Amino acid sequence: MAVGAQEQVQAALAAADADTASPEERAEMLMEIALGLQIRPQSANDLVAAIELYRKAQEICPPEHALLNARIAARKATALQALPESGSQSLERARDELQSAIPAIREQGTTEELAEAEMNLGLVLQSLAGAGKARITDAISAYQRSLRTFDRVxxxxxxxxxxxxxxxxxxxxxxxxxxxxxxEALAVQAFEEGLKVVNLIDHPIEYAMLQNNLGNALQYASSSHVLENNLRAIEAYNEALKIRDRETTPLEYANTISNKANCLWNLPDDVGDPTSGNRKNIGAARDLYVEAREIFAAAGEQGKARIVAEALDQIDREVLASAPPRVSNGHMLEAD
Incomplete structure (x- = not known):
């Protein structure tokens, strides 16, 4: 935690123990200071400090202030959710905080607050489902409840x-x-539905994320229209790359060019004659893999760098053996 942030936390805790304001006012002050640390954390220590401030706010907030307690818990959950860790303990704590907060928010809060809490609960449950600690259907239900308020208009x-x-x-x-x-069809439909309401100018981050993930859904769909889907996937990746570049968003850029390389690897050079081979596209795929591997390795993303390196090795072996390409499965899906 930076020195300025540390001093801010100490001052906040001292003020929380003073009698110059009511308990609920002190709790709200702590919540706001914690949120400030959480929004632009300099390190994981800032998130830890924010969680401690939320805990102190919960400690001093009178139980009769149910909505304030719920708001503190919901914000604490988002800090726990953002905390980097190897296990799932923080995510499980975030789930518990949200589940305890949602009834009071539903009863006394705004519809937007409730929708945000449900969306965050969905994200937590989806992450826990990946670790076998929750059901993915519960995450889907939370997202669908959030959509009752967060509509497209x-x-x-x-x-x-x-x-x-x-x-x-x-x-x-x-x-x-x-x-x-x-x-699979529902996933493609959802990505396309999201793209109907965002655009490259006003929502560049969301636009690029949706295009990248749409490309993956199309590329790996179980369909008899493989060539058509792959061509649509390339278009989607190219749209994402209008936003993502190596200088400003290196990891996102590397994700997308890796996904595009996977697709090119299995795309014929002449789509009008699929039997004519794809040595040109394989070469383009290799170049993209090399660049992605460099970016991932430089960023310390060793798992992704290893996946890309394995794809490169396979391409080199296939070129040498003049063997027909096989589908790679190293796609990089992104959840927000």
């Missing part, structure tokens, strides 16, 4: 994010039953 940005998260949730369900193709 009044809240286009939130609506697009929710559609993205719904789609990634659909795609995270194992494809082990007859409804798998339906979930």
């Amino acid at each position: 009044a809240f286009p940005k939130e609506y697009a994010i929710l559609q993205n998260n719904l789609a990634t949730a659909f795609l995270s369900i194992p494809f082990t039953d007859e409804r798998a193709k339906m979930r």
Whole structure:
């Protein structure tokens, strides 16, 4: 934690113990200071400090102020959610805070506050589902409840994010039953629905994220229209790359060029003659993989760098052996 932030926290805790204001006023002051630390954290220590301030606010807030207690818990949950850790303890605590907060927010808060809490609960549950600690269907239900308020007209940005998260949730369900193709179609539909309300100028981050993930959904869909889907996927990746570049968003850029490389690897050079081979596209894919590997390695993303390196090795072996390419599965889906 930076020196200025540390002094701010100490001053806040001292003020919270003073009798110059009511308990609820002191709790609200702590909540606002914690939020300031949380919005632009310099390190994980700032998030830890924010969580401690939220805890102190909960400690001094009178129980009869149910809505204020719920608001503190909901904000504390988002700090816990952002805290980097190898396990799931903080996410489980975030889930508990949100589940305790939502009833009071539903009863006394605004519809926007409730929708935001449900959206955050969905994100937490989706992350926990990936660790086997929650059901992905519960995350989907939370997103759908949030959409009752965050509609496409009044809240286009939130609506697009929710559609993205719904789609990634659909795609995270194992494809082990007859409804798998339906979930793939729902995911593509959700990405496309989100793209109807955001654009490259006004919502560049959300636009690029949706285009990247739409490309992945199209590329890996179980469909008889493989060539058509791959061409649409390339278009989507190119749209994302209108926003993402190596200088300003290196990791997002590396994700997208990796995904585009996966698609090019299996795309014929002449779409009018799919049997003519794809040595040109394989070469382009290789160049993109090399660049992505450099970016991931420089950023310390060793897992992603390893996936890309394995794809490069496979491409080199196939070129040497003149073997037909096989589908890579190293796509980078993103949830907001």
